[in-house]
Amino acid sequence: MTKKIVAVTACIAGIAHTYMAAENLKKYAKKEGYSIKVETQGAMGLENRLSQSDIDDADVVIFAVDTTVQEADRFEGKKVYKVGTSAVVKDGKAAIDNAVAQVE
DSSP: OOOEEEEEEEOSSSSHHHHHHHHHHHHHHHHHTOEEEEEEEETTEEESOOOHHHHHHOSEEEEEESSOOTTGGGGTTSOEEEEOHHHHHHOHHHHHHHHHHTTO
């Protein structure tokens, strides 16, 4: 069964790292054959907002953040893998692998 991942990316400035981390997560999830939806919490506010059903259906949540996740209570009870945005920008594959390892 395909693993379903949801992620939130957010850096302090809310500009470059937020979006680069999101792209890297999508790229490596796709390569591994996982389904992923990524919400960015950047300078433009919440974009690609995850629905509650997206969150509820997810096997694991990745918080690739350097700041506080907005509305974090939506993820209560989910397995969350936390990592900094720069780590994801450098190595998106490790972030995906580590998050999935938490639920296997």
